[in-house]
Amino acid sequence: MAETKSPEILYTIVDEAPELASASFLPIIRKFASAAGITVGTKDISLAGRIIATFPENLTEAQRQSDDLAELGELVKQPGANVIKLPNISASVPQLVAAVKELQAQGYALPDYPEDPQTDAEKDVRARYDGIKGSAVNPVLREGNSDRRAAKAVKNDAQKNPHRMGKWSADSKTKVSSMDGNDFRSNEVSATLTAEQAGTAKIEFVGKDGSTKVLKDGWPLEAGAVVDASFMSARALSDFLAKQIEETKADGTLFSLHLKATMMKVSDPIIFGHAVRAWLAPVFEKHGDALKAAGVNPNSGLGDLLERVKDKPEILAAIEEVREQRPPMYMVNSDKGITNLHVPSDVIIDASMPALIRAGGKGWGPDGNEGDSNCVIPDNSYAPVYDESIKFFKENGALDPATAGSVQNVGLMAQKAEEYGSHPTTFEAEAEGTMRIVLENGDVLHSHDVEAGDIWRACTTKKAPIENWVQLAMDRQRLTGAQAIFWLDETRAHDAELIKYVTPILEAKGVADKFEILAPREATRASLETITAGKDSIAITGNVLRDYLTDLFPILELGTSAKMLSIVKLMNGGGLFETGAGGSAPKHVQQLVEENHLRWDSMGEFCALGESLKFLADSQGNDKAGVLGEAAEEATQGILDNDRSPSRKVGQPDNRDSHYWFARYWAEALAAQTKDAELAVHFKPLAEELGAKEAEITGELAAAQGQAAEIGGYYKPSDEQKAEVMRPSKTLNAIIG
Numbered sequence: 256m257a258e259t260k261s262p263e264i265l266y267t268i269v270d271e272a273p274e275l276a277s278a279s280f281l282p283i284i285r286k287f288a289s290a291a292g293i294t295v296g297t298k299d300i301s302l303a304g305r306i307i308a309t310f311p312e313n314l315t316e317a318q319r320q321s322d323d324l325a326e327l328g329e330l331v332k333q334p335g336a337n338v339i340k341l342p343n344i345s346a347s348v349p350q351l352v353a354a355v356k357e358l359q360a361q362g363y364a365l366p367d368y369p370e371d372p373q374t375d376a377e378k379d380v381r382a383r384y385d386g387i388k389g390s391a392v393n394p395v396l397r398e399g400n401s402d403r404r405a406a407k408a409v410k411n412d413a414q415k416n417p418h419r420m421g422k423w424s425a426d427s428k429t430k431v432s433s434m435d436g437n438d439f440r441s442n443e444v445s446a447t448l449t450a451e452q453a454g455t456a457k458i459e460f461v462g463k464d465g466s467t468k469v470l471k472d473g474w475p476l477e478a479g480a481v482v483d484a485s486f487m488s489a490r491a492l493s494d495f496l497a498k499q500i501e502e503t504k505a506d507g508t509l510f511s512l513h514l515k516a517t518m519m520k521v522s523d524p525i526i527f528g529h530a531v532r533a534w535l536a537p538v539f540e541k542h543g544d545a546l547k548a549a550g551v552n553p554n555s556g557l558g559d560l561l562e563r564v565k566d567k568p569e570i571l572a573a574i575e576e577v578r579e580q581r582p583p584m585y586m587v588n589s590d591k592g593i594t595n596l597h598v599p600s601d602v603i604i605d606a607s608m609p610a611l612i613r614a615g616g617k618g619w620g621p622d623g624n625e626g627d628s629n630c631v632i633p634d635n636s637y638a639p640v641y642d643e644s645i646k647f648f649k650e651n652g653a654l655d656p657a658t659a660g661s662v663q664n665v666g667l668m669a670q671k672a673e674e675y676g677s678h679p680t681t682f683e684a685e686a687e688g689t690m691r692i693v694l695e696n697g698d699v700l701h702s703h704d705v706e707a708g709d710i711w712r713a714c715t716t717k718k719a720p721i722e723n724w725v726q727l728a729m730d731r732q733r734l735t736g737a738q739a740i741f742w743l744d745e746t747r748a749h750d751a752e753l754i755k756y757v758t759p760i761l762e763a764k765g766v767a768d769k770f771e772i773l774a775p776r777e778a779t780r781a782s783l784e785t786i787t788a789g790k791d792s793i794a795i796t797g798n799v800l801r802d803y804l805t806d807l808f809p810i811l812e813l814g815t816s817a818k819m820l821s822i823v824k825l826m827n828g829g830g831l832f833e834t835g836a837g838g839s840a841p842k843h844v845q846q847l848v849e850e851n852h853l854r855w856d857s858m859g860e861f862c863a864l865g866e867s868l869k870f871l872a873d874s875q876g877n878d879k880a881g882v883l884g885e886a887a888e889e890a891t892q893g894i895l896d897n898d899r900s901p902s903r904k905v906g907q908p909d910n911r912d913s914h915y916w917f918a919r920y921w922a923e924a925l926a927a928q929t930k931d932a933e934l935a936v937h938f939k940p941l942a943e944e945l946g947a948k949e950a951e952i953t954g955e956l957a958a959a960q961g962q963a964a965e966i967g968g969y970y971k972p973s974d975e976q977k978a979e980v981m982r983p984s985k986t987l988n989a990i991i992g
C-alpha cells in the first residue's frame with residue numbers, strides 16, 4: 256500500500272457560521288494547495304464531533320468518531336504543527352442539551368445530559384459531558400502565547416472606509432457597575448512557588464466541625480509557577496445584584512449583565528444563576544419548591560426556566576407580576592422576547608461590551624428601541640477597562656476610525672494561564688468553612704474562610720509561558736517602536752507576582768525604559784489617548800484581557816474583530832493560526848437558513864491562511880508554500896481594495912461571493928508572480944477561466960439567495976446539504992472540482 260503522508264496543514268471543522276463558510280472555502284484552499292503538493296487535512300473539534308467522540312460505546316461503528324481534539328492537543332506540542340483554527344462553540348448547558356437532542360434525533364443513541372445525576376453511571380455521564388462544556392477546545396490547543404493585531408492592509412482599509420459609529424453624548428446614562436468588595440479582585444491572594452514548595456498539591460475544604468474534604472488531589476504545581484486563589488462572596492453578590500436592579504430602575508436605563516459563562520464555565524454560570532434568582536426573587540420566594548420540582552436550575556437561564564413552567568399558570572402570573580416591577584432588560588432579540596438572562600451564553604462580555612460601546616453606549620430594550628444601559632459586571636478585576644472606556648468616550652466623543660491608531664495585543668495565554676485555566680479548580684462552597692491549598696511539603700499556600708455558596712477558585716501561570724510572553728512583548732516593541740504597556744496592577748496580588756518576573760527581565764535586557772506598567776484602568780485611558788492621536792499601542796496583557804481587548808479595540812477600530820490576525824507561536828516551535836478574534840456568530844446561521852444569505856466575513860481565514868502558508872515555507876523550507884502564501888496575501892489585499900467582503904443584506908454579495916473573488920485574485924497573483932514559473936504556468940488558465948466566467952458565477956451565486964436554505968441540522972448539518980447550499984455555482988464548482 257502506498258504510504259500516505261500526513262497533511263502539512265490542518266484546518267479545523269467547527270460550528271455555526273465559520274463552518275458553513277468552510278464548506279465553500281476549504282475546497283478552494285485544497286485545490287490551490289495541491290498544486291504545490293501541499294495537503295490540507297481536517298480535524299473535527301465541533302461541539303457535535305466532540306460529543307460523538309466521547310460516547311463511542313453508545314454508537315454504531317459507522318457513527319463513531321476519533322477524538323480529534325485530543326489528537327490536536329498532542330500535535331500542537333510538536334515542532335511541525337501548522338494548524339488553522341476557526342472559532343468553535345463553547346457550549347453552555349442549554350446548548351449542550353440542544354446538541355445532544357439533535358444528535359439523538361439523527362439516530363445517535365447518546366445518553367441524555369443528566370441534570371441531577373444520582374447513580375454512579377449518571378455521575379460518570381455527567382462528568383464526561385462536563386468535559387465538553389464551555390471553553391473546552393481553545394485552552395487545549397493554546398500551547399503558546401497570543402499575538403493578535405490587525406494586518407497593516409486591514410487597518411489601512413478601515414481608515415480609508417471607516418465603519419459607522421454610534422454617537423456618545425456627555426449625558427449618556429450608560430455606566431458600568433461592579434461590587435464594592437468581597438469579589439475575586441479584592442479577595443485574591445497569590446504566590447510564586449519555590450523549588451521546595453513544588454510538587455503535587457491538593458485543594459481541601461475544612462468544615463466548621465473540622466472535617467476535611469479533598470476537592471482536588473494530585474494537582475501538579477511547578478517551581479516558579481504563580482499560584483492564585485480567590486473567591487466571590489455569594490451573599491455580597493446577591494446583595495449587589497438586588498441593589499443593581501433597583502438602581503437601574505431609578506436611573507431609567509436597561510439592566511444588562513455581562514459575563515463569560517463560556518470560558519469561565521464553572522464560576523460564571525453560577526454568577527449568572529444568582530442574577531436570574533435576584534431578578535425573579537419574589538417568584539423564587541413564593542414558588543421555590545415548585546420550581547425545584549420542575550427541575551429549574553437558574554444557572555441555565557430564564558429561557559430554560561420558562562420552558563419548564565410553561566404549564567404552570569400560577570408561576571407564569573407571578574413572573575409577569577415581577578416583570579412589571581422590574582426595569583426594562585437589555586435584549587438579545589427583542590422581536591422574540593429573548594432577554595439578557597435567557598441563556599448564559601447569549602451575552603458574552605468580550606463581544607457584548609464592545610458592541611454596546613461602539614453603538615454609543617446603547618443596547619436594545621424590550622420595546623425594540625435603543626437605550627442607555629447599566630452594565631453590570633460583578634467582579635472588579637477587569638470591569639475598569641469598560642468603565643474607563645465609557646468615561647473616556649463620554650468626555651471625548653466616539654473614536655474616529657478614519658484617524659485612530661491601533662492597539663495590538665501580546666497575550667499571556669499558554670498552558671491554561673490564569674483564570675481561563677481555572678475550571679478544574681473552581682468550587683462552590685457547600686457550607687461555611689475554609690478552602691485551602693495544601694502543598695506536597697505540607698505547607699498551606701493559601702486559605703480563605705468561606706460561606707455556603709461562595710465561589711472559590713485557584714489558578715496557575717507557569718514560568719516558561721511568562722518568560723516567553725515577556726520575550727514576545729520585547730520582540731513586538733522592537734519591531735514596531737510603538738508605545739508598549741504591561742496592563743498589570745501592582746496593587747493586585749496576582750499582577751504583583753507577574754511584575755516580579757517582568758521588571759528584572761526588562762532591566763536585564765536594558766529595555767525597561769521602553770515599557771510602562773499600568774493598571775487596567777490607567778492603561779485603558781493611556782491607550783485610548785494614544786490611538787485617538789493616531790498612534791499605535793501594544794497592550795501586553797494576561798489571558799482575560801487578551802480576550803477582552805482583542806474584541807474591544809478591533810470592534811472600535813475596524814468595526815469587527817473578524818478581521819484580526821491571530822497568531823499563536825507554539826512554545827515547541829509550531830504555529831497555530833486562529834482566524835479572527837471573534838466567535839461563531841449564531842445569528843448568521845439563522846439568516847442563512849431563513850434567506851440563504853451568509854454575511855460571515857472570512858477575512859480572518861484569509862489572513863490566517865496567508866500566515867500558515869508562509870510559516871510552512873519558513874519552517875519546512877517549502878518555497879512553493881511561500882509563493883502561495885504571498886499570493887494569498889495579495890488576494891486578501893484584493894478583497895479589501897475592491898470591496899469584495901460580504902454584505903449584510905440578502906440579495907447582495909455574501910460570503911460565497913467573497914470566496915470566488917479570493918480564488919480569482921489568488922490565481923491571478925500566482926499567474927503573475929515570477930518566483931516559481933511552474934506555479935505561474937499552472938495557475939494562468941485557472942485565473943483566466945475564473946475571470947472569463949465571472950458573470951456566470953456571480954449570477955449563479957446571486958440566484959441562490961432569497962429563499963430558505965435546508966442544511967439538515969444546526970449542530971451537525973448534513974455534509975451533502977451544507978455543500979449544496981454553500982456551493983451553489985455549478986460553474987465555479989466545475990473549476991474548483
Ligand SMILES: NC(=O)C1=CN([C@@H]2O[C@H](COP(=O)(O)OP(=O)(O)OC[C@H]3O[C@@H](n4cnc5c(N)ncnc54)[C@H](OP(=O)(O)O)[C@@H]3O)[C@@H](O)[C@H]2O)C=CC1
Binds near residue numbers: 342346607815816855
Ligand atoms: N476562538 C473561539 O473559538 C471563539 C469562540 N466563541 C464562541 O462563539 C459563539 C458566539 O459568541 P459571541 O460572543 O456571540 O460572539 P461572535 O463573535 O460569534 O458574534 C458577535 C457578533 O460579531 C459579529 N461577527 C463575529 N465574527 C464575524 C465574522 N467573521 N464576520 C462578520 N461578523 C462577525 C457578528 O455581528 P452581526 O451579527 O452584527 O453581523 C456577530 O453577531 C459562542 O459559542 C462562543 O463561545 C467566541 C469567541 C471566540
Ligand SMILES: O=C(O)CCC(=O)C(=O)O
Binds near residue numbers: 391394518802805
Ligand atoms: O474559547 C472561548 O470560549 C472563547 C475564546 C475567545 O473569546 C477568544 O479567544 O477571544
Ligand SMILES: [Mg+2]
Binds near residue numbers: 806837
Ligand atoms: Mg474573545
